[in-house]
Amino acid sequence: xxxxxxxxxxxxxxxxxxxxxxxxxxxxxxxxxxxxxxxxxxxxxxxxxxxxxxxxxxxxxxxxxxxxxxxxxxxxxxxxxxxxxxxxxxxxxxxxxxxxxxxxxxxxxxxxxxxxxxxxxxxxxxxxxxxxxxxxxxxxxxxxxxxxxxxxxxxxxxxxxxxxxxxxxxxxxxxxxxxxxxxxxxxxxxxxxxxxxxxxxxxxxxxxxxxxxxxxxxxxxxxxxxxxxxxxxxxxxxxxxxxxxxxxxxxxxxxxxxxx
Numbered sequence: 001x002x003x004x005x006x007x008x009x010x011x012x013x014x015x016x017x018x019x020x021x022x023x024x025x026x027x028x029x030x031x032x033x034x035x036x037x038x039x040x041x042x043x044x045x046x047x048x049x050x051x052x053x054x055x056x057x058x059x060x061x062x063x064x065x066x067x068x069x070x071x072x073x074x075x076x077x078x079x080x081x082x083x084x085x086x087x088x089x090x091x092x093x094x095x096x097x098x099x100x101x102x103x104x105x106x107x108x109x110x111x112x113x114x115x116x117x118x119x120x121x122x123x124x125x126x127x128x129x130x131x132x133x134x135x136x137x138x139x140x141x142x143x144x145x146x147x148x149x150x151x152x153x154x155x156x157x158x159x160x161x162x163x164x165x166x167x168x169x170x171x172x173x174x175x176x177x178x179x180x181x182x183x184x185x186x187x188x189x190x191x192x193x194x195x196x197x198x199x200x201x202x203x204x205x206x207x208x209x210x211x212x213x214x215x216x217x218x219x220x221x222x223x224x225x226x227x228x229x230x231x232x233x234x235x236x237x238x239x240x241x242x243x244x245x246x247x248x249x250x251x252x253x254x255x256x257x258x259x260x
Contacts (some may be wrong), residue, residue, distance in 0.1 A: 011240065011245035012024075012222070012240045012241055012243075012244045012245045013244055013245075014059075014243065014244030014245070015059070015062075015063070015242065015243055015244055016059060016062065017062055018062045018065045018066050020062075021062055021063045021065075021066035021067075021068070021242070022066045022067070024241065024242045024243075025048075025050075025066060025067060025068070025242060027241070028048060028225075028238055028241050028242060029043075029048065031225075031226055032046055032048065032225070032226070032229060032236065034226070035225070035226035035227075035229035035230055036229055038230055039229065039230045039231075039232075041229070045234060046229055046233060046234055046235070046236060047234060047235045047236075048235075048236060048238060049070060049071075049072045049094060049096075049218075049235055049236065049237045049238070050063065050068045050070075050071055050072065050238060050239070050242045050243070051071070051072040051073070051074070051096065051221070051237050051238060051239035051242075051243075052068075052071040052072065052073060052082070052239070052243060053072075053073055053074050053075065053078065053239060053246075054078075054246050055243050057082055057085045057086055059243070060082065060086060060091075061086065061089065063242070063243070064086070064089050064090070064091050068091070068242075069090055069091055069092065070091070070092045070093070070094060070112065070113070071091060071092075071093060071094070072093075072094045072095075072096045072115075072237055072239075073093060073094070073095060073096065073097070074095070074096050074097025074098075075097060076095050076097075076099060076103045076106050076107055076111075077103075077106075079093045079095055079110075079111065080106050080109075080110060083110045092112040092113075093110060093111050093112060093113075094111065094112060094113035094114070094115060095107050095111045095113070095114050095115070095116070096114075096115040096116060096178075096218075096237060097116055098116055098118075098152045099114070099116060099122060101121055101122050101125040104122065104125035104126045104128075104129050105129050107126060107129075107137070108126055108129030108130045108132075108133055108135060108137065109129075109133060111137065112137075112138065113137070113138045113139070113140075113175075114126070114137055114138070114139045114140070115139070115140040115142070115178045115218050115237075116140070116142045116152065116153075116178065117139045117140065117141050117142060117172070118141065118142045118152055118153050118154050120162070120165055123165075123166060123169045123172060124169065126139075126169070126171070126172060127169035127170070127171050127172055130171035130172070131170075131171055135171065136171045136172070136173055137171060137172055137173065138173050138175045139172050139173065139174055139175060140174075140175050140176050140177060140178040140216065140218050141154065141159070141162065141163065141166075141174065141176075141177050141178065142154065142177075142178045142179065143155075143156055143159055143177055143178070143179050143197060143200060144156075144179070145179045145181070145192075145193040145194075145196040145197050145200075146179075146180070146181060146182040146193050148182065151180055153178075153179065153180070156196065156200055159177075159200055159204070160203075160204065160207065163204055163208075163211040163212065164208075164211060166211065167210075167211070173213065174211065174212060174213040175213050175214055175216045176201060176212060176213060176214060176215050176216030176217055176218065176234065177197050177200060177201050177204075177212075177216070177217055177218070178197075178217075178218040178219065179193060179194070179196075179197045179218075179219050180193075180219075180221075181193035181194060181219065181220075181224055181227075181228070187224075187227055190224050190227055191227050191230075191231055193219075194217075194219050194220070194227065194228050194231035194232070194233065195231050195232075197217055197219055198217055198231055198232040201215050201217055214234075216234040216235055217232055217233050217234050217235070218233070218234070218235040218236075218237065219231070219233045219235075219236070220233045220236040220237065220238075221236070221237055221238060221239065222238050222239055222240040222241040222242075225237075225238055225241075
């Protein structure tokens with residue numbers, strides 16, 4: 001167990017064994033299905049992306065055995081290390097946190113998915129590295145729907161021009177939009193962030209559906225994924241409800257609140 005595991009705050013008990021993970025995954029999926037039913041949606045429309053940040057490779061082996069075959073990581077260095085150490089297993093990686101352009105090479109080398117695209121400079125860097133590697137990459141465009149200056153992502157008004165510029169980067173396969181809701185117990189304010197992302201997706205589809213790809217909506221974490229599903233999420237990024245509570249880290253609280 002890592003130091004972060006030991007320092008985890010109470011809330012969700014840490015999952016360790018395969019049975020622990022099977023149980024936690026079943027619980028999350030049941031909650032997802034209930035949220036989808038409340039919204040009159042098919043639960044199969046919503047993908048669960050387990051977020052494994054700070055979780056040790058030993059525990060991840062059991063999570064993978066329980067059925068977690070794509071895992072989300074917000075730090076590319078951590079994702080790369082885990083990819084190298086778990087290369088013998090059937091697992092792929094989604095990088096879901098802010099990325100500096102000097103880390104584009106790493107993402108292009110191993111990631112199956114990148115959910116935090118928010119600048120053309122980064123798009124160009126990724127595309128150049130992917131072209132050299134002969135690979136393509138699924139990407140979600142991150143939008144700051146909470147209007148909080150501490151969060152990454154495009155301003156909503158900048159999204160149409162950004163989407164219109166992306167086709168020149170031919171190795172990037174746009175899958176839809178991603179957001180982080182405001183970190184608050186006020187569910188109406190949380191829901192407003194998700195509804196805005198859905199509205200932006202719908203507007204993009206009306207303008208040029210080719211620019212938004214399948215039009216996915218990646219939104220919702222452990223503390224708010226049910227609200228996100230009710231608002232139209234097609235991918236929820238769930239960490240603590242699967243792996244257990246973890247200690248907050250000073251370097252990423254501004255865009256990954258404790259409920260992630």
